Amino acid sequence: MKDRRGVAIVVVLFFAFSIAIILFFMASSNTNLAYQNKQTLYQMQAYYLAHSGMQHAKLQLRLLPKETYEFFAKNGTGNPYADIDSSNYPPTAMGVFSKNNAGYDLFKTNKAPDEKFPYGGRYYIEKLELLGSHDRMKMVQDGYRVVVKANVDGGRGKTFEEEISEELIVSRFTGGIK
Amino acid sequence: MYRNRNRQGITFVEVILAFLILGVIFLPIFFFLTGAVKDTEKFYTETTAISRAKFIMDSMMFQIPWWAIKDGNPCGFTSYNSVSKKTVTGVSSLLRRAVPKMFGDGCTTGNPEEFKGDGLFVCRKGFQYRARAKVVDLDYDSTSANPVVFSIPIPGTPDRHEFQINQLVSKRDDKFNLIKKIIVQVKWSNSKNKDPDSDPQARSIFLVGFKSDLEG
Numbered sequence: 159m160k161d162r163r164g165v166a167i168v169v170v171l172f173f174a175f176s177i178a179i180i181l182f183f184m185a186s187s188n189t190n191l192a193y194q195n196k197q198t199l200y201q202m203q204a205y206y207l208a209h210s211g212m213q214h215a216k217l218q219l220r221l222l223p224k225e226t227y228e229f230f231a232k233n234g235t236g237n238p239y240a241d242i243d244s245s246n247y248p249p250t251a252m253g254v255f256s257k258n259n260a261g262y263d264l265f266k267t268n269k270a271p272d273e274k275f276p277y278g279g280r281y282y283i284e285k286l287e288l289l290g291s292h293d294r295m296k297m298v299q300d301g302y303r304v305v306v307k308a309n310v311d312g313g314r315g316k317t318f319e320e321e322i323s324e325e326l327i328v329s330r331f332t333g334g335i336k
Numbered sequence: 337m338y339r340n341r342n343r344q345g346i347t348f349v350e351v352i353l354a355f356l357i358l359g360v361i362f363l364p365i366f367f368f369l370t371g372a373v374k375d376t377e378k379f380y381t382e383t384t385a386i387s388r389a390k391f392i393m394d395s396m397m398f399q400i401p402w403w404a405i406k407d408g409n410p411c412g413f414t415s416y417n418s419v420s421k422k423t424v425t426g427v428s429s430l431l432r433r434a435v436p437k438m439f440g441d442g443c444t445t446g447n448p449e450e451f452k453g454d455g456l457f458v459c460r461k462g463f464q465y466r467a468r469a470k471v472v473d474l475d476y477d478s479t480s481a482n483p484v485v486f487s488i489p490i491p492g493t494p495d496r497h498e499f500q501i502n503q504l505v506s507k508r509d510d511k512f513n514l515i516k517k518i519i520v521q522v523k524w525s526n527s528k529n530k531d532p533d534s535d536p537q538a539r540s541i542f543l544v545g546f547k548s549d550l551e552g
Contacts, residue, residue: 177365184372191379199386199541206393210546213397217514217548218486221504225488225497234491241487248482249474249517250546263540264409264468264521265533272472276519276542 200312203277204320207244207308211281212322214242215304223330227300230288239304243282254278255311278311289325298330378526381463385522385541388457388467392438392520393543396469399434401427402549403508405516410454411471418509423449439467462528469520474546475513476501484515505552518545 218239219226229238244250255278262276263269289301303325310318396405403419404427406412413435415428431451435443440457453469476483487498502512520543525535532538 174361177361181365181368184368188372188375188379191375195379195382195386202386202390203543206397206543206545209397210548213548213550214515214546216550218488220550221486221514222488222497222499229488229491232491234489236489238488241485244546247479247484249472249479249484250515252544262542263523264470264519265466265523270409270470270519275544276521277544279544281546 196312197318200310200316200318201320203279204308204310204318207279207281207310208306208320208322211242211244211283211306211308212304212324214244214281215239215283215286215306216326218242219302219304219326219328223300223328226286226302226328227288227291227298227330237283237286239283239286243280245280245282248273252277252279255313279309281306281308284321300328300330302326302328377461377463380461381459381465381524381526382539382541384459384463385465385524385539388438388465389520389522389541389543392453392467392469392522393518393545395434395438396518396520397545397547400430402516402547402551404431405471405518405547406509407471407473407516409468409470410452411469411518413451413453415449439469440465456531458529463524463526464529464531465522465524466532467520467522469518471519472517473511473513474515474517475511477511505549514549516547518547519543 226238244252252275259274259276259278261269262274283304284307285303285305287303289303291301292299303323305321305323308320312318400413401424403417404413404415404424406414413431415425415431416423417427428449432448435451435453436455439451439453439455441455443451443453443455445452453471454467456464456466458464474484483501485498485500486504487496489496501514505512505514521540523532523538523540525532525538527535527537
């Protein structure tokens with residue numbers, strides 16, 4: 159008969175090792191889920207900030223089509239919409255990640271003041287360029303490309319970024335006078 | 337008769353001992369698995385809350401007209417356009433369908449053309465969520481100390497074209513306004529059938545957006 163002493167310890171170790179591996183993967187899978195949910199939320203916040211910036215740019219294009227066109231017509235260089243930056247104006251300035259925001263709650267009285275935000279973040283217009291202008295009628299149409307960037311401060315040095323770009327056509331009434 | 341004294345069976349004590357050792361090993365595993373199931377439910381509720389917050393924010397940012405959203409905490413929704421002084425049929429049917437789906441029970445008012453951005457909904461697993469949207473008008477008067485300014489540089493000069501909100505838009509609902517700040521909160525309890533309002537352990541997520549008046 160062969161000597162089988164010591165086999166038991168090998169079997170037990172193998173068994174323990176297998177269980178340890180299963181537990182490790184289960185724990186890490188749960189940790190990943192928590193991390194992914196957090197990532198999704200911050201990235202989604204950056205997405206809405208970027209669209210907020212795009213709407214802000216569209217609003218300015220709608221309100222000031224003549225002034226915007228003239229900037230390019232007079233060989234203006236740089237970004238004429240550099241001023242559209244949420245951090246420039248107190249009503250839109252979200253600031254940076256702050257632990258003071260932790261108590262923010264819309265359901266509790268005085269826990270969500272008008273000037274405060276639950277997040278830190280910013281949107282700004284990265285680039286505005288005139289692609290072309292169709293000016294053979296009283297109603298001129300200008301084509302623009304707008305690039306908007308947004309970032310959200312996730313705390314602990316983490317920043318979540320989003321960039322969107324759109325091409326727009328803006329009508330500009332000239333009354334036939336150029 | 338000869339008896340074999342070197343018997344090779346397993347005694348009752350050995351069996352009990354084996355069960356005891358297995359119990360000691362499996363007890364923490366059992367606790368771990370129970371915790372994992374709870375964690376999975378926790379992530380499920382969080383995912384549901386994120387998805388609902390996204391639905392609300394998408395609807396408010398991209399679907400519901402700018403003028404139909406009224407400021408407040410909770411905000412209001414109306415299909416009555418104060419400029420045309422008419423109830424807009426398309427917006428009315430949009431609000432009737434969308435707002436209850438966005439916020440759940442409790443978003444209706446006595447007026448069928450008006451809703452509020454606040455409600456309670458229950459997911460299929462029985463967890464309760466409260467959703468609320470706050471809207472702040474960034475209008476000229478309330479932000480006049482530091483209003484949002486619309487400006488463009490004039491090439492070749494250090495000057496800028498600079499406009500205040502009240503120079504660009506006429507008053508609507510007694511306000512010079514072009515941008516609304518939207519904050520959405522979804523709050524939930526990780527205990528089934530428990531209102532998050534009465535749960536001190538309730539969790540929350542937020543989304544923030546700025547909606548510009550692109551319709552005027």
